[in-house]
Amino acid sequence: MNDILETARNLRIERGENFHDSLVESIYSEAAKIAKDAVSTPDSNIAFRLDKTVDRLVTSRWLGFPIMFLLLAVVFWITIVGANYPSEFLSTLLVDLGHPWLQGIFLSLGAPSWLTGVLIDGAYLAAAWVVSVMLPPMMVFFPLFTLLEDFGYLPRVAFNLDSIFRKAGAHGKQALTMSMGFGCNAAGVVATRIIDSPRERLIAIITNNFSLCNGRWPTQILIATIFIGAAAPPYLAGLVSAAAVVFIALLGVSLSLFVSWGLSKTVLKGEVSTFSLELPPYRPPRILQTLYTSLIDRTLFVLWRAVVFAVPAGAVIWLISNITISNLSLAEWFINTVDPVAVIFGLNGVIFLAYVIAIPANEIVIPTILMLTVLTIKAAGAGAGAGVLFEMDDAQTAALLKQGGWTLLTGMNLMIFSLLHNPCSTTIYTIYKETGSVKWTVVSTFLPIAMGLIVTFVLTTIWHLS
Amino acid sequence: MKFPVELLTTVFAAFGLIVPGVKNLFRSKKQKDFLERELLENALKHLYDCDSKGLTPSSESLAGALQIRQKVARELLEHLEVTNLIKYEDERLSLTQEGRGYALKVIRIHRLWESYLADKTGVSENDWHQIAEEREHQLTDEEVDDLAVKLGNPLYDPHGDPIPDKEGNIPPAKGILLRDVEPGATVKIFHIEDEPAEVYEQITAEKIYPGLTLRIIDNKNGKIYFVANGEERVFTRLLSGNISVVPIPASEMEPEIYTTLDKVGEGFECEIHKVSKIIRGQQRRRLMDLGFVPGSRVSFEMSSASGDPVAFRVKGAVAALRLEQARQIFVTNVKKMS
Numbered sequence: 001m002n003d004i005l006e007t008a009r010n011l012r013i014e015r016g017e018n019f020h021d022s023l024v025e026s027i028y029s030e031a032a033k034i035a036k037d038a039v040s041t042p043d044s045n046i047a048f049r050l051d052k053t054v055d056r057l058v059t060s061r062w063l064g065f066p067i068m069f070l071l072l073a074v075v076f077w078i079t080i081v082g083a084n085y086p087s088e089f090l091s092t093l094l095v096d097l098g099h100p101w102l103q104g105i106f107l108s109l110g111a112p113s114w115l116t117g118v119l120i121d122g123a124y125l126a127a128a129w130v131v132s133v134m135l136p137p138m139m140v141f142f143p144l145f146t147l148l149e150d151f152g153y154l155p156r157v158a159f160n161l162d163s164i165f166r167k168a169g170a171h172g173k174q175a176l177t178m179s180m181g182f183g184c185n186a187a188g189v190v191a192t193r194i195i196d197s198p199r200e201r202l203i204a205i206i207t208n209n210f211s212l213c214n215g216r217w218p219t220q221i222l223i224a225t226i227f228i229g230a231a232a233p234p235y236l237a238g239l240v241s242a243a244a245v246v247f248i249a250l251l252g253v254s255l256s257l258f259v260s261w262g263l264s265k266t267v268l269k270g271e272v273s274t275f276s277l278e279l280p281p282y283r284p285p286r287i288l289q290t291l292y293t294s295l296i297d298r299t300l301f302v303l304w305r306a307v308v309f310a311v312p313a314g315a316v317i318w319l320i321s322n323i324t325i326s327n328l329s330l331a332e333w334f335i336n337t338v339d340p341v342a343v344i345f346g347l348n349g350v351i352f353l354a355y356v357i358a359i360p361a362n363e364i365v366i367p368t369i370l371m372l373t374v375l376t377i378k379a380a381g382a383g384a385g386a387g388v389l390f391e392m393d394d395a396q397t398a399a400l401l402k403q404g405g406w407t408l409l410t411g412m413n414l415m416i417f418s419l420l421h422n423p424c425s426t427t428i429y430t431i432y433k434e435t436g437s438v439k440w441t442v443v444s445t446f447l448p449i450a451m452g453l454i455v456t457f458v459l460t461t462i463w464h465l466s
Numbered sequence: 467m468k469f470p471v472e473l474l475t476t477v478f479a480a481f482g483l484i485v486p487g488v489k490n491l492f493r494s495k496k497q498k499d500f501l502e503r504e505l506l507e508n509a510l511k512h513l514y515d516c517d518s519k520g521l522t523p524s525s526e527s528l529a530g531a532l533q534i535r536q537k538v539a540r541e542l543l544e545h546l547e548v549t550n551l552i553k554y555e556d557e558r559l560s561l562t563q564e565g566r567g568y569a570l571k572v573i574r575i576h577r578l579w580e581s582y583l584a585d586k587t588g589v590s591e592n593d594w595h596q597i598a599e600e601r602e603h604q605l606t607d608e609e610v611d612d613l614a615v616k617l618g619n620p621l622y623d624p625h626g627d628p629i630p631d632k633e634g635n636i637p638p639a640k641g642i643l644l645r646d647v648e649p650g651a652t653v654k655i656f657h658i659e660d661e662p663a664e665v666y667e668q669i670t671a672e673k674i675y676p677g678l679t680l681r682i683i684d685n686k687n688g689k690i691y692f693v694a695n696g697e698e699r700v701f702t703r704l705l706s707g708n709i710s711v712v713p714i715p716a717s718e719m720e721p722e723i724y725t726t727l728d729k730v731g732e733g734f735e736c737e738i739h740k741v742s743k744i745i746r747g748q749q750r751r752r753l754m755d756l757g758f759v760p761g762s763r764v765s766f767e768m769s770s771a772s773g774d775p776v777a778f779r780v781k782g783a784v785a786a787l788r789l790e791q792a793r794q795i796f797v798t799n800v801k802k803m804s
Contacts (some may be wrong), residue, residue, distance in 0.1 A: 013621060013637050028759035032781070055768050064771030159786050163772035166788060172775070196752070199588060270589040274749040276756055277786040279767075279777055 051281050058156050068157055072179060075144045079183070080217070083136035090132035099125055117322060118315050121388045126314025126364060127307050129389055133363040135303055137214045141183040142294040149176075150285040158277055168257045169264025171200035172277060174207075178256060181211030182249075185427040186302045188213075189434055199271030203260045205431055206444045209423040210256035212249045215362030219418050220245045222366060226398035227411025244415070252419050255451070267443075302426060309360035309425040317357050317368060318387035321375055329386065335376055345453055346413040346460030348405065350376060355417070359425045365418070367391055373404040409463050413456040420452030504603040507572045508532050509542050513552065513561050514569035523559050570630040575610050576602040577623035577630075582613060584624035585747040591675075592667050594624070595660045624746075626657030626676040626710065641710035644680075645690055645703050652681050653711035665708055672699065677743035679714060695742075695796075696725065725800060727764065727778070728792035735765035735803050742794040749791075757781035758795060765803060 058067055102124060106116040148154050154176050162172025173195045181188030188208040195201040212220065221241070229241030320330040328336075335349035342348045354368040367389035375386055392400065401410075422428065422445045432441040512531040516523040529539035543559070546552045551565035561569060579598040583589045589597065605613070611632065614620075621637045622628055628637040641656040655678045660666045674694060683698070684691040690706045692699055701709075730736050740760050741753060757780040758764070767777040767784050775786040787795075 009631075009635070024754060025759050028754060028757075029761040032757075032759065032762055035781075059768050059771050061771055061773075159775060159777065160771040162770065162775050162786070162788070166774075172786075197748075270583075270587050272586065272748050273588045274752050275775075275788050275791060276752045277775065278756070279784040279786060281784075 048281075054282055055156070055279075058153065059160060064160050068160065071148070071153070075141070075148070076182065078144060079137050079141040079214075082140040086136040086139065087132060090135065094128035094132050095125070098128060114322070117318050117387060121385070122315040122318025123311045124314070125389055126310045126317060126360070129364050129367065130306050130310040130361045131303065133218075134215065134306055134361060135299070138184060138187075138299045138302065139295070141214065142187065142298040143291050145180060145183065146290045146294040146298075147285045147287070150283075150290055152280050152282040155277065155279050159279060162275075162277070164257070165260070166275075168260040169200075169268075169273075170203050170207075170257075170260040171195050171197060171275065174200065174204040174260070177204045177208060178211050178253070181208045181213060183214055184298075184302055185209050185211065185213045185423050186305065186430040187298050189427060189430045190298075190301075192434065196276070197272065197274040199264070199268050199273045200275075202268060202271065202435065202440060203263050205434060206263060206440065206447065207256040207259050209427065209444065209448050210252040210259065210419070212252050212419055213362065215365075215424065216418050217245070219362065219366055220248055220415055222394065222397065223411045223415050223418075226394055226401070227406070227408050228415075230398070231408050248415055248419050255420070259447070259451075305426040305429060306361050306424070309429075310364070313357060313360040313425075317371075317389070320357070321371070321387035329375065331372060332376055335372065344460065345417075345456040346409045346463065347417060347456060348410065350404065351410075351414060351417070355421055359422070361424050361426070362418070364389060366397075370397065370400060373400055377404050409460065413459060416455050416459065417452045420448045420455060422446070422449050505532065505534070505542060506546070507568075507603050509539075509546065510551065510561070510565060510569040511572055513559070514566065514573070517561060517566075567634050570634045570636070571607075571610075572602050574630045574632075575605050577627055578610065578613050578617065578620070579605075580623045580625065581617050581620045581629070585617060591624070591670050592663070595663065595666070622657075622676075624676065625660050626655070639710075641712045643707055644701070644709040644711050645685075645706035647682050647685065647690070647711060649682050649684050652679065652714050654679050654714045655709060656712045657710040659708040665704060669705055669708065673744065674699075674709070675742075675744050680711065724796050724798045726793050727787070727795040727797050728776070728789045730764070730766050730778075730797060730800060732766055732769075733803055734800055735763060736797040736801070737799040738762045738764060739796040739798045742796065745791070745794050753791070753795075756785045757783070758785075758787075764797070 057063055099120065102120050103116060106120055145154075157179075158172040158175050160172075161175040165172050165174050174192075176194065177188045177191045180191045185208050188211060189205050192201050192204040192208070195204055224241035224244040225237075228244045229237035232240040320334070323330050325333065331353060334353050337349070338352050339349035342352050350369055350372045354365055354372055358365045358368040370392065371387070371389055423431070428441060428445055431444050432438070435441060509528055509532065512528055513523050515531075516527065521527075525536060525539045525543055528534075528543065529536045532539070534542075543552065546565070547554070550562055551568060552559060553562050554560075576598045579601045580594045583594045583597060584591070614632075619631070620629055626641075628639050630636045639657070644653075644655075647653055655674065655676050658666065658669055658674070658676060678694055681693045682690065683693060688703045690701050690703075692701070724739050725736075727736070727738075738758060738760050741750065741758060745753065762780055764778045764780045767779045769776050770786070774789045776789060776792060777784050777786045778792075
C-alpha cells in the first residue's frame with residue numbers, strides 16, 4: 001500500500017507542476033481538432049456581413065460614442081415622456097380617488113380616527129404613491145433597455161467604454177449597470193450579475209447609487225426649476241435649470257468612476273480581477289418575451305420590494321407627525337433637535353427627517369418634505385393634514401419652501417444630497433441579497449452619505465465665506 | 467499632479483484601515499499568546515533554514531534573523547529545549563524530530579498560502595510573501611489540510627519552492643542557478659527566490675516568472691544575456707543568482723517564430739501557441755472557457771472605439787480582450803486572411 005502511494009507521489013513529481021493545466025489544455029485542443037475536422041461552417045452569408053457592417057459602425061472611432069449617447073438619450077426621453085400619462089392615471093386612481101374612498105369606508109365603519117390615520121393616511125397612501133410614481137417609468141424603461149440588450153447592442157457599449165472603466169479599475173460592463181441605475185438602482189444592482197469578476201462586480205454594486213435614479217430626477221428637476229432657474233434671468237431659466245440637472249447627473253457619473261478607482265486601489269485590492277466580454281451576433285429582439293421578462297423580473301420584482309418597505313414607512317410617517325409630546329409632534333421634536341446640525345451642511349431638519357423616513361423610495365421625499373414643512377411652520381390652509389402626503393404645483397411649492405426658510409443654497413445642497421445619500425431601502429436590501437455581506441451593504445449605504453455631507457459642508461462653508 | 471493622487475489614495479487607505487485599527491486596540495490575552503506562537507515558529511523556521519543550508523545556528527544568528535534582543539533569543543532557545551523541539555549534541559544546536567516536523571508544518575502553511583493568494587485572489591505577487599508570513603502562524607491543522615485539498619494538493623508554490631506534504635515529505639528542489647547556465651542553452655524557470663523583497667520586486671517588474679522559457683545568448687563579465695518572450699534581456703549576477711532553471715524537454719521547445727496576440731491586426735489570423743503562466747486562477751480558466759487554448763485559430767474581429775479592448779473571433783464566437791491580456795497570449799502562424 002505504502003509502496004503504491006510512494007510511486008504515485010514520485011510519478012506526480014516527475015510529471016511536473018502544471019499537470020492540471022496541461023491536461024485541460026490538451027482536452028480543449030483535442031476537442032477543437034475533432035470539431036475542426038467534423039464541422040463545416042458557412043461563414044459568407046448575408047447576416048454575417050450585415051453584422052460586420054453594423055459592428056464597424058457602432059465601434060468606429062468617430063461614430064461609436066455619438067451613436068451611443070443618442071440611443072441612450074432617446075431611451076430616457078421616451079421614458080420621461082411616456083411615463084407621464086400612466087403615472088397621472090394611476091395617481092388619479094389610487095391617490096385622488098382611492099384615498100378618499102377608503103377614508104369614507106373606514107368612517108362609515110366607525111373606525112377610530114387614529115386607525116384610519118395609520119392605515120389609510122399613512123400606510124396606504126405611501127404605498128399608493130410609490131406605485132403610481134415608480135411603476136410607469138419602470139414599465140417603459142426596462143422593456144426598452146431589455147430590447148437593446150436582446151438586440152445585442154449593449155455588449156458593444158461595454159466594449160467601447162471599457163477603456164474608461166479599466167482606468168478606474170472597473171469592468172466595461174459597469175457602463176451597462178450604471179445606465180440601468182439611471183432607471184432604478186435596485187435593478188442596476190441586480191444587473192451586476194452580468195459581471196463575472198468578483199472584484200469588479202462589487203465595485204459596480206457599491207457605485208451604482210451614484211447613478212441618478214428615476215425617483216430622483218423629478219426632485220432634481222423641481223428644485224433646479226424653483227431655485228436655480230429662478231436665480232437666472234427669465235429667458236435663460238429653462239436652460240440654466242436643465243444644465244444644473246445634467247451637471248448633477250454627470251457629477252454622479254464622475255463620482256462613480258472616482259469611487260471605483262479608489263475602491264480598486266485600496267479596500268478591494270486583493271479581490272480576484274478578470275476581464276472577458278463576449279460580443280454575441282445581432283439578432284431580432286423577441287418583443288413579447290422581452291416584455292414579459294422585463295415586467296416580471298425587473299419591474300414587479302423591484303416594485304414589490306418597494307411596496308413592502310413603503311407600507312410600514314407610511315405608518316411611521318403618519319405616527320411621528322401625529323403623536324405629540326407637550327404640544328409638539330415627534331417629527332417636530334426631531335426637526336428642532338437636528339436643525340442646528342443640519343444648518344452646518346446648508347440643509348435643514350425637515351430635509352434630514354424626510355431622508356430618514358422616506359427611505360422606501362426617493363419618489364416620496366418631496367411630498368414628505370412638503371408635509372413636514374407645513375407641519376413645522378403651521379402654514380394655514382396648506383397641505384392635507386399632519387402625516388398625509390400631498391403635492392402642489394411648482395409655484396406653490398416654491399412659495400411654501402421659501403416660507404419654510406429655504407434659500408438658493410438650500411436648493412443646491414438638496415440637489416447634491418439627493419445625489420449623494422444612502423440608497424433607498426429596496427436597493428439596500430437588494431445589495432445585501434446580492435453580496436450576502438453585511439460589511440459591503442454598510443459601506444454602500446454610508447459611503448455616499450459621508451460624501452454628501454462632506455460636499456454640502458464644503459459648499460456651505462465657501463458660500464458663507466464669499 | 468502626483469501629489470493629489472497620492473493624497474486621495476491615502477484617504478481611501480485610511481478608510482480601509484480604520485476597521486482593523488480599532489480591532490488592534492482591543493488586543494486580548496489570546497492575541498498575546500498568538501504573538502508568542504509567532505516568535506516560536508519563526509525561531510524554528512530559522513533553525514530549519516540554517517540546517518538545510520548546512521550552517522550552524524546560534525542564539526546570535528537567531529537574534530539577528532528575528533530582530534530580537536540576545537536575551538530574548540537565549541530564553542527562546544531554553545524554552546525550545548525544555549519543550550523538546552531542539553537538542554544540543556556536542557554543544558551543537560539542532561532540531562529534534564518533533565522540531566523539524568513543526569518547522570515543516572509552518573513552511574507548508576506559508577507556501578500553501580502563497581499558492582492560495584496566487585490562484586484565488588488578486589493580491590499582487592510582491593505582497594504574497596508578507597501576507598503568508600503572517601498567516602502561517604494563524605491556521606489550524608484542519609484548515610491547512612482543507613486549503614491543500616481546495617488547491618489540489620500543489621507540489622510547488624508559485625515561486626517554485628517545494629511544499630511539504632502532511633507527513634513532512636518534501637518534493638525535491640530542482641534546477642541550477644540561472645547565473646551558471648552555459649550560453650546557447652534553452653531553459654525553463656523553475657524557482658524564483660522571494661527574499662530579499664527588493665530583488666524579487668526587480669525580477670517581477672521585468673515580467674519574469676516561473677514556467678517562462680529562456681534562451682541564453684551569452685554569459686560573461688558577471689552578466690547573463692538571454693531572450694524571454696521574444697525580447698532580449700540582461701540580468702546581473704544578483705538577479706540571476708535568485709533564479710533557478712531546469713533544462714527544457716524537447717517537447718516544450720519554443721517555436722522559432724512567435725508573437726503575441728495584441729500584435730495581430732485587421733485582416734490577420736493566427737494560431738495560439740500558449741497562454742503565459744502570468745495569467746492564473748480564474749482568469750486563466752475564463753480564457754480557456756472562451757476558447758483561447760493552444761491550437762485554436764483566432765482571427766482579428768474589431769477594435770473598440772477607443773482602441774482597447776480588441777475583439778477576436780475564436781471558435782465561431784466573438785470575444786473581447788484587453789490588450790494587456792492579449793499581450794500574454796503567444797501565437798504562431800500569423801497569416802493574412804483570404
